[in-house]
Amino acid sequence: MSMLKWPSRDVLVAPSILSADFARLGEDASRSLEAGGDILHVDVMDGHFVPNLTFGPALVRSLRRALPGAFLDVHLMVEDPGMFVGPFVDAGADHVSFHVEPIGLDACVALAGRVRSLGATAGVTINPPTPASAVLPAVDAFDLVLVMSVNPGFGGQAFIPEVLDKVRAIRAVMSPGQRLEMDGGIGPETAGAARAAGCDVLVAGSAIFGLAQPDRPGAIRAIRGA
Ligand code: DX5
Ligand code: ZN
Numbered sequence: 001m002s003m004l005k006w007p008s009r010d011v012l013v014a015p016s017i018l019s020a021d022f023a024r025l026g027e028d029a030s031r032s033l034e035a036g037g038d039i040l041h042v043d044v045m046d047g048h049f050v051p052n053l054t055f056g057p058a059l060v061r062s063l064r065r066a067l068p069g070a071f072l073d074v075h076l077m078v079e080d081p082g083m084f085v086g087p088f089v090d091a092g093a094d095h096v097s098f099h100v101e102p103i104g105l106d107a108c109v110a111l112a113g114r115v116r117s118l119g120a121t122a123g124v125t126i127n128p129p130t131p132a133s134a135v136l137p138a139v140d141a142f143d144l145v146l147v148m149s150v151n152p153g154f155g156g157q158a159f160i161p162e163v164l165d166k167v168r169a170i171r172a173v174m175s176p177g178q179r180l181e182m183d184g185g186i187g188p189e190t191a192g193a194a195r196a197a198g199c200d201v202l203v204a205g206s207a208i209f210g211l212a213q214p215d216r217p218g219a220i221r222a223i224r225g226a
Pocket of ligand 2: 041042043075183203
């Protein structure tokens with residue numbers, strides 16, 4: 001596994017552009033990185049797997065052009081991720097995560113191989129109601145596991161603390177080079193519990209983009225815990 005393009009710091013904060021100002025997306029995304037964000041989290045929704053619609057590969061291509069040095073973490077919340085990994089990596093995604101629920105673990109393992117062969121890293125994602133056992137047998141096949149701490153579809157929802165038991169169970173079988181990401185309801189108040197359970201990539205949308213720029217560096221430091 002090569003995590004070469006990933007920033008190396010221990011805990012990464014990933015501003016989720018779902019909560020950015022879409023009319024000024026490049027500028028808002030760039031400012032979230034200037035404020036201390038490590039990587040940009042890009043939520044792709046298809047209106048089937050989740051009840052909302054967001055971005056396609058063309059948006060990632062534009063972000064890649066505007067921010068050539070940014071690490072782009074693409075989270076596919078779609079029924080058929082196999083249809084989209086190629087176009088998103090081609091558009092400039094550095095990492096692609098996809099859910100186990102619609103396709104099952106064996107297909108996720110195969111898809112991770114495809115993503116790697118295209119030159120990106122691959123992550124498997126589980127929703128709050130999905131047990132850890134859905135991914136535990138093949139954790140070593142992925143660069144990252146993404147544990148959702150809200151039911152996906154919308155920003156600004158309340159953190160579901162019951163998912164922390166799953167995080168501990170999954171972290172226990174991971175090797176040191178693998179990343180464990182948490183997404184949903186993360187802010188300065190909830191990030192400490194996520195880090196203590198073993199998360200080292202923390203996605204935050206409303207807790208960063210909901211603030212004025214001068215307040216963002218402090219929030220990002222608090223989420224990172226350093
Ligand atoms: C939820 C998305 C999250 C979302 C997090 O479907 O996957 O990435 O942007 O937003 P907050 O941090 O506002 O809960
Ligand atoms: Zn996400």
